[in-house]
Amino acid sequence: MVTSMTDAANTNEPRPYHHGDLSRALVEAARRLLEQDGPSALSLRAVAREAGVSPAAPYHHFKDKGELLDAVAHEGWEMLNVRMTEARARETTLGDKLTALGVSYVQFAREHPALYRVMYDCSREKATLPEHLHEADDSAYCQVRDVITEVGGGPMNELDIELATTAAWCAAHGLAEMVAFKQFDPMKEQLGGDEAFLRGVFTHLGIFGHMNARALT
Amino acid sequence: MVTSMTDAANTNEPRPYHHGDLSRALVEAARRLLEQDGPSALSLRAVAREAGVSPAAPYHHFKDKGELLDAVAHEGWEMLNVRMTEARARETTLGDKLTALGVSYVQFAREHPALYRVMYDCSREKATLPEHLHEADDSAYCQVRDVITEVGGGPMNELDIELATTAAWCAAHGLAEMVAFKQFDPMKEQLGGDEAFLRGVFTHLGIFGHMNARALT
DNA sequence: AATACATCTTGACGGCGTTCAGATAGGTGC
DNA sequence: GCACCTATCTGAACGCCGTCAAGATGTATT
Secondary structure: OOOOOHHHHHHOOOOOOOOOOOOOOOHHHHHHHHHHHHHHHHHHHHHHHHHHOOHHHHOOOOHHHHHHHHHHHHHHHHHHHHHHHHHHOOOOOHHHHHHHHHHHHHHHHOOOHHHHHHHHHHHHHOOOOOOOHHOOOHHHHHHHHHHHHHHOOOOHHHHHHHHHHHHHHHHHHHHHHHHOOOOOOOOHHOOOHHHHHHHHHHHHHHHHHHHHHHHHH | OOOOOHHHHHHOOOOOOOOOOHHHHHHHHHHHHHHOHHHHHOOOHHHHHHHOOOOOOOHHHHOOOHHHHHHHHHHHHHHHHHHHHHHHHHOOHHHHHHHHHHHHHHHHHHOOOOHHHHHHHHHHHHHHOOHHHHHHHOHHHHHHHHHHHHHHOOOOOOHHHHHHHHHHHHHHHHHHHHHHHHHOOOHHHHHHHHHHHEEEEEOOOOOHHHHHHHHHH
């Protein structure tokens, strides 16, 4: 059983007493464990082991385990932002942009299921989604809201925009969780592929279907 | 610190050596802890304590902790089924029935957030939703599918029905999770109440908005 | 009454998150 | 170059957890 090459634990030169940038190393170790063995394997002690330090070392950089997970989750949201920004830029019409945002969101969740779980688990404990989600311009929420605002043009009032964005968010998150439970293989086959399936579901959801219709006609 | 009155641990007559129906008592103890202190307080040892037995006793009735949680989750799904059946029966038009199913789903999730979490956490570990969900006639999924089938009438093919049901499910689950993160107080105020808010979001979601329009016109 | 069986307890194991006293090293002023 | 301060890391400990094996205690069967 050989561990990761980036694992500082079993290099021969055993590491200087002071690590240098342990908080960074811890977050990366956590991400590695998460991708390899899932959320249940993500104990603070395991992270410390993976980073090659004692179980107590993380406490000089994070208040507790939750704060480390917060850092991991934060990275996750940033990755998601990048992903959605790219997907949005690839499309030309507003309807396509909106669908692309939704599809890329779900694809991210499926490619990084453990990370996606941590992102929401952290929010659950604080009973609130991260602030930057509703503020940073490139945040997933703001991007969706922007496109919806543009699609709606003048007629949509503030309340409707927030409602519609919330609805879209719920739909995307719901679908992201569902694809972790079910494979939907029969549907995928009939629709000819994975992305077609995702588009199919989104088309059945008002924000997307409705908007697409409006944008395309 | 006085514990629950149903707690068998501190009755004076300390309990017969053989409990009688421990598996039932354990599930109920688990539910009590869940409602009172949330999912994080739900350790096997705590459940055993609450039921007034030793930490090892549960292993004569459940293979491991997961199997106990499965039993709790199963009860949760049944409660949800009842809730949705009632909500559906209260309405007359198909559109109203569909919206009522969605609203009652989300309300259940908010009233029993810890139980709702356990229901999905159990599914996550097995990477599949419980079978009865797609089979039992009164299951949440089947109820939604039935109404959608009726609304669609003849024109909807099998694939579209499953897609639409999946979409509705995702939307409801997504919203159910969102209300655990955000209070949406500003929106609720503007819309005049909690249920109005939920209806508002669902109206923005295709299955519901679209269906309502079709059913009402 | 004797025997088999189900059920519950006791005690133990390793792993967890967390804390605290003490070891180690880099940085600062002399 | 040296002493000191502070940040960082270690080691050992605490109480909790899930789980298991061995033994105690009732119930059921014969």
